[in-house]
Structure formats: C-alpha cells, structure tokens
Amino acid sequence: MPPKKKKEEKLRIVTPSxxxxxxxxxxxxxxxRQIPYGRITSYGAVxxxxxxxxxxxxxxxxxxxxxxxxxxxxAHRVVNRNGMLSGKFHFGTPTAMENLLKKEGIQVKDxxxxxxxxxxxxxxxELGV
DNA sequence: ACGCTGACTATTA
DNA sequence: CTAATAGCCAGCG
Numbered sequence: 001m002p003p004k005k006k007k008e009e010k011l012r013i014v015t016p017s018x019x020x021x022x023x024x025x026x027x028x029x030x031x032x033r034q035i036p037y038g039r040i041t042s043y044g045a046v047x048x049x050x051x052x053x054x055x056x057x058x059x060x061x062x063x064x065x066x067x068x069x070x071x072x073x074x075a076h077r078v079v080n081r082n083g084m085l086s087g088k089f090h091f092g093t094p095t096a097m098e099n100l101l102k103k104e105g106i107q108v109k110d111x112x113x114x115x116x117x118x119x120x121x122x123x124x125x126e127l128g129v
Numbered sequence: 130a131c132g133c134t135g136a137c138t139a140t141t142a
Numbered sequence: 143c144t145a146a147t148a149g150c151c152a153g154c155g
Binding site: 023024025052054055056057058061062064 | 149150151152153
C-alpha cells in the first residue's frame with residue numbers, strides 16, 4: 001500500500017485558524033474569483049455585494065486566508081477604495097502583488113493603481129445583484 | 130471569557 | 143490635500 005501522506009489537506013475554505021467554514025469568507029472567495037483578468041475591485045465593493053458594505057474589514061481578513069484556499073484566489077486583484085495596494089505586504093514578497101498586476105496590464109505607480117476607476121470591476125454588476 | 134488587532138471605509142476638521 | 147475618529151465584526155492570546 002501506498003504509503004501515504006496526505007494529511008487532511010482536503011480542507012476547502014478555511015478560516016485563518018484552519019477550520020472549515022462556509023460563512024462570509026467562502027462568499028468572498030467566490031466573488032473574488034469572478035474578477036476577470038486585468039480587472040480589479042475593492043474590499044468594500046465585495047462586501048457590499050454580500051450585503052455587508054460596512055464589513056469591508058472582514059473581506060480583507062478573508063483575503064488573509066485566501067492563500068490556502070483552492071482554487072487559488074486572485075487576491076492581488078483586490079485593492080482598497082483608493083486603488084492602493086494595501087495588501088502587498090501579505091503576499092510572499094512586498095513586490096509580488098504589484099508584479100502580478102503589472103503582468104496583467106495594470107499600471108501601478110507608487111503602490112497605487114493607475115486608472116483604478118476605469119479598471120474597477122463591480123461584482124454586483126456582473127453577478128446581477 | 131475579555132480585549133486587542135486588523136489586506137477597510139466614510140466623515141469631519 | 144492630510145490627519146484623526148468612529149463603525150464594523152471575526153480571530154486569537
């Protein structure tokens with residue numbers, strides 16, 4: 001028999017503590033995954049789409065665990081209301097987020113997205129909410 | 130169980 | 143324009 005390993009990595013969505021959770025976090029991940037290539041959105045927009053516009057912080061916290069979620073969540077496409085890469089420090093390297101955005105054709109200057117307004121993708125609009 | 134922290138946002142000075 | 147403050151709510155020590 002094959003040896004094994006494997007562990008219980010079958011966890012899907014998980015909270016930062018590592019336990020399964022299907023609440024707000026899961027919804028956030030799904031919405032963020034809908035962000036098309038070369039587009040970006042804000043925490044507040046996602047939160048508002050979920051009916052919790054006042055809980056933008058929770059969206060940001062959800063992103064904190066996005067790295068361990070499958071499929072991968074394009075957290076680099078989520079920035080704050082000013083188009084600033086507030087979460088760049090939470091990636092592998094401080095430049096990873098900026099690098100990824102530039103790779104998708106998004107211009108970044110001084111930790112801020114150029115034409116943020118133009119590239120902004122409203123989840124409520126695409127999800128028909 | 131209580132209190133602090135935080136990848137946010139809006140308001141006010 | 144920048145700075146400070148309040149509201150928000152889940153996770154962690």
